[in-house]
Amino acid sequence: MTTNRILIVEDDKGISDTVALNLRYVGYACVVINNGDTAADYLEEDHSFDLALLDIMLPGAxxxxxxxxxxxxxxxxxxxxxxxxxxxxxxxxxDGAEDYIVKPFEIITLLVRIEKVLERTGRLNRVYRYSDITVDIMNRTVTKCGVLIDFPPLEFDVFAILIKNKNRTISREYLLNEIWGQEYFGDTRTVDVRIANIRKKLGLTDEIRTISKAGYRLEEHKK
Structure with a gap:
């Protein structure tokens, strides 16, 4: 399945570079343009994008x-x-925009909103790959070297969040809220148990890092 392509039109280079860097980290392909007129001209030649992130106050259009x-x-x-x-x-x-997010914002918030829009519009890449591991979100399956690995629902949900957010630290609290719900008042060690099982099943002891007092991160080093 092809990678989702996202157009970023933002005249603040610091913001556009930060957004593009984080989107590429989690697997999106990005094109960054800093001028409204330039973006309009570019679309005449290449408009195969799954989503556009638009600033409003831009030079040009x-x-x-x-x-x-x-x-x-x-x-x-x-x-x-x-x-x-x-x-x-x-x-x-x-006018028809799917969402509206006000600066400054947390990157994780933007990532969630992007995923929701891509999902709602039927454009979301539902297959994620990491080394020899493939996660199929729609069919809720995990394979390693083509072999199906048994993943109970909660373990699947935890690993799905990690692989969607490669190279980003995900807190235990975020995982609990997203998977168990905001009403969960149990022990946060339930996340640690799932992480330990995932590491063992997929041989990711070193790749899923524990970040002290922060959470977990699935690290992918670019070659």
Missing amino acids: DGFELFAHMEKYNIPVIYMTAKTDSESEVKGLK
């Missing part, structure tokens, strides 16, 4: 003007902007 170009090529949009006024948010969403 602004984000609202760019939306028409995205709509022309059926590209879902998340506005990623410093504009906090409700009028801008309402306009963006009424």
Whole structure:
């Protein structure tokens, strides 16, 4: 299955570089453009994107003007902007944007919103690979070297979050909230037990790192 492609149109280089770096870390392919007019011209030649992240206040065409170009090529949009006024948010969403996120934001929040939009629009890559391991989200299967590995539901959910967020530290609290729900008041060591089982089954003792007082990270070193 092909990698999801995301267009980032953002004139603040620090923000665009940070967003692109994190998206590439978790497996997305990104194109970054810092000018609205340039983005409009680029789309005439290449519009095979699964999602666009648009700033609103841009040199050249602004984000609202760019939306028409995205709509022309059926590209879902998340506005990623410093504009906090409700009028801008309402306009963006009424025009047809899938989501609206205000800066500053946590990268993990952006990643979750991206995944939700891709899933809602039927564009989400549902297969993730790590070395010789393949995770099929739709069929809820894990294979290693083509061999099906037995994964109970909770272990599957934990590993799915780790592989979707390769090279990012995921806290125990985040895993508990996402999988067990916000009403869970049990021992956080239940996460540690699942992690230990996953490491053993997949031979990932070194690759799934315990980050002191922070959580866990599935590390993938680029060659």
